[in-house]
Amino acid sequence: LGPRLDHQAVTWLLERHGSPAALRKAGRRRLLELIRPKAPRMAARLIDEVFDALDEQTVVVPGTGTLDIVMPSLAASLAAVHTQRRALEAQISTLLEAHPLSPVLTSMPGIGVRTAAVLLATVGDGTSFPTAAHLASYAGLAP
Template sequence: MRGPATVRSGAMPGSSRAAGLHNVDARTTPTPRPARTTSVREDGLNDSDETDVFLELTVLVGFDQDLAAEATRTSNRIRGLLTQFHPSLERVLGPRLDHSAVTWLLERYGSPAALRKAGRRKLVEVIRPKAPRMATRLIDDVFDALDEQTVVVPGTGTLDIVIPSLARSLGAVHEQRRAAQAQITALLEDHPLSKVLTSLPGVGVRTAAALLVTVGDGTSFPTAAHLASYAGLAPTTKSSGTSIHGEHAPRGGNRQLKRAMFLSAFAALHDPASRTYYDKCRARGKTHTQALLRLARQRINVLFAMLRDGTFYEPRTPRLA
């Protein structure tokens, strides 16, 4: 891959339309596309290749997000049933449903009775190959939870049928997401902006792909403010009469981009500069969500500059407005 300062050449289709937009409407803004090139580049990609990568990423990112929504629905269904029939067990297994060992366990032992019948020693043995570090602790937590509840709630027996089926579905969705991520990763490796995007704290493979399919190389947006408006991250103040009700993000904007920026802002809280900015927002009385939205908006400025200049992220503590 060539140097980041020469990542792109040419202009993105639709730039002239976007240039006149100050309140960008996600429904009317042209779909970002990869920058046009006039020859085969040093990274081996020509115009047709980059367009193909962009289109494939668009399909895969949409598919992955559908799978994520399905995983959330199925997880919530499992947690709801466990809460209804055995709350203590839900507190142990619910937060760990993303782990393949837990879905595997519930596929085979879906009820409190099935877990007890299998026994502590057997469960540790069958789980250890899938979760060497957590096997003993997990099963100990499971049996502690089983001991906490002595009353059998009517209808608990149905868990033997429902929970394994849901756990099997959840495991399949997780497997599909892993396969999709592998394909997305392979496609990103061929894209000249991949390393630029992933240099930003909190931006991993999935987020980088989402940014590429929603923003492209950024040339559709003449300023960071345009990009923030498109993302629905330009703050507004609600007021009625003489009352001001506080700062909120607009309801509009591109949901996919807004979600990517919000989640990456949360993931970036381990970064010292991002954490400092977040803490300053909280010190000024902002709620957790408001502070994250402010951080996401500030990161729009950083993202815009990185795409414009083709440069990697450079840590610096941002100033509060």
């Protein structure tokens, strides 16, 4: 499919209507009604993307009908991964906020929560480097 599989409304939709035939059978209007509570501002655009992708499908291969069985399960697994990822991001953000270097790191342009967490996990507090030049060399910024 062409639409964003990382959007929870799309994975939710695929859990219920997993094959191209099931999506077509449900129809544009019905799918729009189903998805609107999960994506109020994007519902119409997401459904348009679904039907654009369906319209581009020109070949139907044998076994396409099995998507009704496989896709809902895969979509549910993807939704679970997204839920776990959001929970981990919240935990990492909480841990980062408690770190004494957090205000310094996140005040730097281009350094957000994810980058700051990676920096801390990679280099720690920096005390293992004798000088700032050693850290710059380790980061590949200086010879």
